[in-house]
Structures are given as structure tokens and as C-alpha cells.
Amino acid sequence: MSQDYEVVIGMEVHAELAAESKVFCRCRTEFGAPPNSQTCPVCLGMPGALPVLNKKALEHTMRAALALNCTIAEYSKFDRKNYFYPDLPKAYQISQYDLPIGRDGYLDIDVDGKAKRVRIRRVHLEEETGKSVHAGDDIISATQSLMDFNRCGIGLMEIVSEADIRSADEARAYLSKLRSVLLAVGASDCKMEEGSMRCEANVSVMPVGAKEYGTLVELKNIASFRAVHRAIQYESARQIQLIEAGGRVTRETRHWDDAKGQTAFMRSKEEAHDYRYFPEPDLVPLLIDRSWVEEMRRNMPELPDAKAARYAREWGLPQCDAAQIADSAALAGFFEATVALHPDGREAAKWLLGDVSAALNATGIELSASKLTPEHLAEMLKMIASGMISGKIAKSVFEETFNSGAAPAKVVEERGLSQISNTSELEAVIARVLEANPGPVADYAAGKERAITFLVGQVMKETRGRANPGEVNRILKEKLSH
Amino acid sequence: MRLCERTAHDLRGMLVRGEVTSREITESVLDQIGKVEEKIGAYLTITPEQALAQADAADARIRAEQGNRCGGQCGGVGRGGDDATGQAPGILGIPVAMKDNICTRGIRTTCGSRMLENFVPPYDATVVKKLRDAGAVIIGKTNMDEFAMGSSTENSAFHITRNPWDCQRVPGGSSGGSAAAVAAGEAIMALGTDTGGSVREPASFCGVVGVKPTYGRVSRYGVVAFGSSLDQVGPLAKDVEDAALLLGVLAGLDGCDSTSVPKPVPNYASALDRGIKGLSIGVPTELFGAGLDPRVRKLVEDGISAMEGRGARTVQVSMPHAEYALAAYYIVATAEASSNLARFDGVRYGHRAAGSEDITSLMKRSRSEGFGAEVKRRIMLGTYALSSGYYEAYYAKAMKARTLLKRDLEAAFEICDVLVSPTVPFLPFKIGEKFDDPLSMYLADVYTTTANLTGVPAISVPCGLSDGLPVGIHLVGRLFDEETLFSAARALEEACGVARMRPPAACGCGDVEEGRNGR
């Protein structure tokens, strides 16, 4: 990117609420149910049907807003956002226009070890739309389109940031942190692949030091964290190139084509909808009781930042390791369960971020779905600490446990892997090794201290790694010095 | 008197005493429909088989309840018997007609529109469910102005309804079918919906009682929305007592409508005989000015004097913002309607234009074909009023007028208990007379819209005939104080002596012109 420009980004994130029923009716929200099996007159917008707010949806939104350090409105209301679309049964979406549930919050992110605060403009609650299914290869060649309204009316949170983000890296960090916060409070399952978390980026560029932002372009259809990064990089480069070539950025909405790796024109500002917002008369305004907000604040789960600080304090973890574990609800839960059984946080963290993460990545398994349990890890850490197995053996024990789910102690026992610290047993092996390797023994005697490493290696090889390396070193030195 | 001409409370007494069966009442009503419906055109759908089955079920329930109450020994129970089981049994076995914008499971609900010509709702509106639970007999679905937009029932996409007092004239609207059905004995009582006067105006034109309850008193669930913040379901009945009886069944909190209010429902029937001695009746000077037909004024003033004769006190009150009510109403109602009616797009139900190539043309053509002129006019008005450049100038301003009207009323109710005025400033007009002049038609709602904008309850009670045409007095009460309203209305009804006015069409009226039928 050219040195002379600064990228300015604001993010709009939509997250489906992790509620069992829809926001204005009692229909279920299970993902992947047969089309239109989770609908009723209300979410189908049948004539005469009326919405009734589900208190759980409001709670989820409030919890998310509190976690994002927002002020919770005392008086809020719903509005209608009017537009025609086949998957929008009432031809309006119930949303919030000028009085969102939460406003003026912030989210702290960390990019390359640098802390940064992104302000949150608003958090509001609205309803999901249905889904068009096009019969055919694509929307153009489809001979007919079918409607699935299962998703229609699921509670949706919109989280809008201020234009505080300055790079694609920051945008990705923001999303990832937002996701961990929403997961921590249980407001959404944030599955981008199932569409339960979606984002749009408002991107503009301006000369470094400029007072006024450039013309912003809205990027839609971004379906993964990786795509966010690529889309912003592409789009900011496009805008800079355009300006440098003497052109002007126009206010428009662009679509991110992940396969082609580029953004494409979708519509201009002139074509933008007039949504004709007005207060939703079918829902009474929300008067949010302060004591309810305070109670909710008191009962907030520990958020990732606080959790990371605690891990660093209690277990002496390096800040970045602590944050990495705390940001993932799955890792954090596993970590806490493990240290409850074996109080060595540093070792537990090392394993979780090392071998465990590597194995998960390699197999594509989620931690929650893997056969590995905190009991397993704790057991292994105990065996290492007691000297029963070496770190090296532990790696192969772990591999077996991870793949089969067998308890580590059992693996060690069945495969005879426990460490040999027994002096007489070791002495016998060492005697054999010394006899078989007169060369290195002579080298050592001649002052080449490094020759001992070879001899230790031979002992380990003889014992298939089970020998206690400390003991081997001690005995070897003793024998060789005679 | 034939059964179909009697009131519900009359019939109830007869049912309880075993003098008559619900089947006999229902047959009488169906028989009357057979005689006069061709002239009146009150209905869009009549469900005789279902009605008779419901009547038989009601008869069985009446027999069972009598057996329970007195072991079959005593002769019967009077009105007081209601208290033991609540108000619901008050309409057990009574034939009721329903405006066709109220969803009835399995019975088509057209809203008087081609758009919903074949729409059969998969569910009952809450008010329908309440009527069914109370054992009412549902006779059919009544004609109405399309999507409740109009004051004459000439805007129905299917046929016009005639005023039983003069078949050349309109019955009022938009609940014209319900009002005409009750007046002509084609139903004992009926449900209407009132967004700006749609129950009270036809009640006034047809010489029956019509109530617009407090907003939030009756669930709107299953009532096809016109102006959501204004709509209320209300009873149309032959007298005040029947109206009170029916409202008692309809009222109450509904978990399916978050604008319905969790207030206990009083026993309206027991409020009827409170009398009006000492009641302070406010006469808003602004509502007796220009534009009021002197014949209407005369009857209304006589009615007010009659109330004074029964011990009420009248005071002059001022409604300084009353002149803005109609304009504010037409902004709010059309704005909400433009949004509420957007769902009729031909995608999921209702009319779908044939041969469209893409979704935009499908929606455009379905709506162009499905909606009538008045509906389109209002959708356009409302869309305009809400569009981003005009929101402040129209919608926001109308909301401010609404607030001012609320304050006017609060100030008025500091010095009086009930407000009185004509219901409509003119007599029932001729079919076609105002049809091509929507603005003059809108004036029919000039006295009634304030109650919808402010949520207060209101009632129209017949106060006499002028040139053989009924005139209604309009009473407005405090929020949730339907009881005072009913007691005042009852006194007025007695004082005016018109509780049992019978229109000529109930037995047969003159030649029927083709008029705008088949339009």
C-alpha cells in the first residue's frame, strides 16, 4: 500500500441470537430443519398476525451490549424498515432506527502486540429475513425460486462500530475479538459458515494526516475472517489506485467476490432504498428497568479480557498466551478444567497452544468434539511432572490419546513407556553402550565433551526413549570419568 | 316480534327459560337473510351449515348448564346468573356476524378485496376464538370497504351494501355490512372494526349502536391491519345493553397482541343502570360549527336536552385542536396502511398476476390488479408521507397533532365525564353521491377520528330519525372508562326512545336500483 494513504474502516456485524425461539413468535430456530417447518402466521406475515417480543432475545442483546461496554437505553422502541423483497414476508423488517438498545460502547483489540480501542456506535435488535432457494445452477439460469422462511424472524443483533479501524489486520482482529465476546456471553454462536455471523465493511481512504474521511464504499457479502482481510486490502488498494490515477471514489455498495478475489459494483447511492422507517405500531415501546440492567451486569460471565488478565496473574502465563486461551471459550473451558486437576497453568497452556492446537488443526476437529478430555491432559502433565514419562514420550502418548481417546496412563502401561530411572537398569544399558562405542568414549577422554551427547542418544535409542535423560547424563559422566 | 328482530339479551332470557332454542333463533336469522339479503347485500360469505351446527352445540351446552345449576328443577335463571360463570355465556347461542377483515379459520376472509378473494386463513382471530369459546353462532362474514378504507361500503370489490332504512343510500362504512346486517335482522349482533369511525359511522347511518373500545381493550390479533395504532374491534348491536354484553366477551388481555392491555375487564352490563344523574357532559363548541347538517344538529341537541332531563349536567368545553384531527388521521392511517398492505405482493397468498417474468413485475402487477382505487390512493398517500424527505413535514407533524389532541381531551375530562357530539355531520347519503369525491367522503369521519388518534373509547347511539333516516349521537369517554360511556349511552337511549327503531327493509323496501353493483 502507498505510504501516503490511510485506510478508514467501520464495521457492521450481524449476529443471529442463540435463542431457542424466534424474536417475535414462538417458532424454533434449529439450523438445517426441513424448509418452512419452523414457521407460523406471525413469522410468515399472514394477514392479521402480530409480533410479540421474546424477552430472551432482548436479554441476549442487552448482554451483548453490556459486554461491549455500551450504555443500555432506558427507553427504546422498534421501527419498521419498509422494502419489498420476496424473502421478507411483511415487506418490512422490524428493526430499531433511532433508539437502539445499546449505544456508545467500545471493544479493545490487540494487533501485533499493540492495544487499540474501537468504539461501538450502537447495538440493536431486529429480525432475520427468509431465504430464497433458486432451482438451478445460479440465480440467472434458475427457472424458479423457492422460499424457505425457517430463518425468518430469528433474532438478529446488529453491531455497528465507529470508523476507528485503520487496517485489514485490525478489522480481522476486531471481528475475532467481537466473536469471542459474543460467544462468552452466549448471545450468538457466531458461525460464519452457517451465516449466523455476517459482516459488512465501510471502507474509505484518505491522505495521511487528512482531517476529512474519503468517500466510503460499503462492502457486502463477506463470509469469513479471511475474506474480510482480503476484501479490505483489495478495496483500499483499488481506491488508492483510482485516486492516484486522478479519478474519484464514488459512494456505492460493492459486492465481495471471494473466488475472483475482487469487489464488484452492486448499486450506487442514488439507487439506495428509502426504507421509510417509522415506529412499529404493533409493539409497545420498551421501558428497560434499571435494576434489571444492574442485575444483568452483576451476573455477566467473565469476559475474555478479564479472563486473560486472570490467567496471566494466577498462572504466570505470557500475556499473548493468556489472551489466546481466554478468547476461545473452548480453550478457556478446557484450560480451567485441566488446571483444576493439575495446578500447572504454564504447562497446560503450553500443551493447549502447542500439541493440542496442532492436532486439532491437522485433523480439522473442534476441541469440543475431540476425544481428548481435560482429565487426559491433566493425567499426562502429572506423569511428566513426576518423571514417570519424558516430554518426548509424552508426545507419542498424547498422539495415541488424541486419536483413540485412551487414557494416557493406560497407554503408558500397555506400551511399557514409563521412564526408566532405576539406576541398575540404566547402568546395564550404559555399560552395553560404552562397550559398543569405544570411539566416542576415547574422544571424550581426549577432552571432546560433546561426545557425551552421542552416547546419551545411544542410551535413549536402546531404551526407546524411556530412559530418564538426567539420570543417564549423571551415570555416564560418572562412568567416563573413571 | 320475530326472533331475528329481538336483542341478544332478550333472546338470552328466552334461551335460559327454555322458551326458545339457539337453532330456532339461527333459523330465524337465516330465514331473514333469505328474504332481504338480495336487497341489502350485507354479507360476503354466509355459513348456514356451520351456524346451525354451532346452534345445536349451544343448545346442548345450555341444557347441560341448566342441569348443573339447578338440577333441572327450577324454571331458569335471570341475568344475574351470568356472574357465576363470567360474562361469556351471555352470548351463548346468539347469532353473530363478523366483518370480513377478521380472520376465521377455514372460512375465507377477503377484506372486501380481490387481493384476498380466495384467502382462507389457517387461524382464528383472538376475538373469533373468544366468540367461539363463549358459544356464539357465527353466521357469516360481512361486506366492507376494501381493507376497511371508506365510509360507504361502496369500495368493496364485490358488491355494495344498501342502507336498510333507504335502499338508495349507503349504510356507511367501512363496517357497513355488519351495521346493515344488524339493522335488517340478518344477525343479532355483529363485529366491526373501527380505525377512524368505521364502526360508529355505519352504526349512525343504520340506526344501531356501535362501540369503539379503548385502544388496547380488545385484541387485534387476527384482524387484518389497516392503521395498526388506530384499529380496534368493536361491537355493533341493536341496543346499548347488547353492545355492552358483546364487548364483555371481546375485551381482555391477549398474549398474542402486545398492545392489548392487562387490565381487568369490568362487568359492563352491570354498569348500565347507573343512570346519569350528576354526570357532567361536555359539549365541544368546535364540533357544532359549520358543516353540520341542521337536521342532524337538531336531533343531537334534542338528545342532549333529553340527557339533561334525566339529571345530567352539560358544560361547554373546548377542543382547540379538533380541526387537525381529520388531517392527522389521514396521514397516520395511510402511512401505517402503506406499510401494512405491502405484504400483499402475490408471493405467498392472495392474488398473483399471471405471466410475470420476474419478481418485480410479479409484485407490481399483482398489486395493480388486486387493489381497488381507494386502496391505491391511500397506499400512495401513506408512502409519500413516510418517504425520507417528507417524514418530518407529514408523519412527524401528525404525531404532534396527536399529542395535542390527547392534551385537549385530558383538559376536557378535567371538567366533564363524557363528551358529546354528532357521530357524522350529515345524513346517510345516496349511493354514488360522494363516490367520485373522496375528500368530501373523508368528512364523514370528522367527529370520530379523534377517539382513534387518542385511544379513548367512544360509542354511537341512535337518537332519532330525520326524513326517515337515522341519526347517531357520539359519546366519548376517558381511557378504559367504557362503563361511564355505557351508562350514559343507556340513559340517552331511553330518553330518546329509539332503542327499537326498525328499518323498512327489515320487512321489505322499494325498488332496488342497480346503482354501482357489479362495478
Ligand SMILES: [Zn+2]
Ligand atoms: Zn413463527
